[in-house]
Amino acid sequence: MNWAGLYTVLSGVNRHSTAIGRIWLSVIFIFRIMVLVVAAESVWGDEKSAFTCNTQQPGCNSVCYDHFFPISHIRLWALQLILVTTPALLVAMHVAYQQHQEKKLLVLTGHADARHMEEVKKHKMRIAGSLWWTYVCSVVFRLLFEAVFMYIFYMLYPGYQMMRLVKCEAYPCPNTVDCFISRPTEKTIFTVFMLVTSSVCIVLNMAELVYLVVRACARRSQHHSNPSSGKGSFYGHKHSSEYKQNEINQLLTEQDGSLKDMLRRNSGLQEKGDRCSAC
């Protein structure tokens, strides 16, 4: 499992994202992960071997390096990127659960042929109802993780700038020793670049959050002013809500108790979904 594997996992989620979400995912993969793998890792590659201290005291080099670089920038960025991209999997899990429910309903209403099953798999889920809340939570977590990591960076490496020279006094270094960092300017440039892309991602996430909230409120006000125009079909686009309700009514007259319960639960879910598509 590596960055390519993560890309495969997340590109599935892309289908159910908003347009801003897709832009965000592209920025993450092209301007952050790709830059990390293709460029930044080579810049930081010799960070320890080329960290030189003005002493021959064995161990002084290691200790001073550990003192000034408790965690390398590369590892922090890798952790940040993994943690920032994984909330999208919450959405993927929710979508998979909804698709599973739709398939069950298709089986119960007698439309369980291959064509309808394929349609369930392929059709894009509307971000409404409980999925809206899951999506919003995932965006909030992304924002939180980005902010936390930017703060950790600032705490560990104040000012985001890489110094050329650090003065070290840790045991076993005799007195104060000058230690020189390898490629400080290149490292500063990449740090600033990653910081800027991180900020761009934060801005995109906030824009997405605002867009989702505004859309939900607009849908709610539209629903209040024109209640008959609700399109909150559990299936999506093909089946009208009246057609589905007729099917459910027909099935509810059947004898099977568990079937009735299942359908009542699902029609309850549908109504709840229509209500909750607003905020």
Next chain:
Amino acid sequence: MDWGTLQAVLGGVNKHSTSIGKIWLTVLFIFRIMILVVAAERVWGDEQQDFVCNTLQPGCRNVCYDHFFPISHIRLWALQLIFVSTPALLVAMHVAYTRHEKKRRFRNGEKIDIEELKNEKIHIRGPLWWTYTSSIFFRIVFEAVFMYVFYYMYDGYQMPRLVKCEAWPCPNTVDCFVSRPTEKTTFTIFMLAVSGICMMLNLAELCYLVLKICMKESRKTT
């Protein structure tokens, strides 16, 4: 055979798991295997060549490194991840055996749809329930054993900056310095935390399966 192949093998098992099992597999692949491959292996990459001892005595550094690090963290984690993910193959084998039996019945004359047989999700009940529960139990045991092995071998989960070595041929006691101890401690704690989360998920899955079977039994008797 590498982590990618293991992912392909276990992805097939995913289809017959519970939801908690699917979450567990995702956590395993993204927060453990991926972190190991993408970050931890680099941190431990120079562990022996940057292990420095305050002596010029030939052989002292090798001997001291071997004394303090009998098995590297990276190798232990790799073994742990392999052992923890393979009980799922018991379930895959059982599912394959069930399908084979159904195909055999089809060949003997019973009407079964071959395509449906390949794609149908097999429910976790009967002997498969026991196989599945055993696999979870083994996962929990392996996780616990490896967490204990780590604790026992490295006296806790912290990487010291300095170790004092007296093994022959080092003259008297010699100071040896470990490379990147803080970063290593951070990743050790991270991996420990995720291992704990995986154990919780396994325990939750076990409870869920036991509850499900108890409810089914009580529904049957009433």
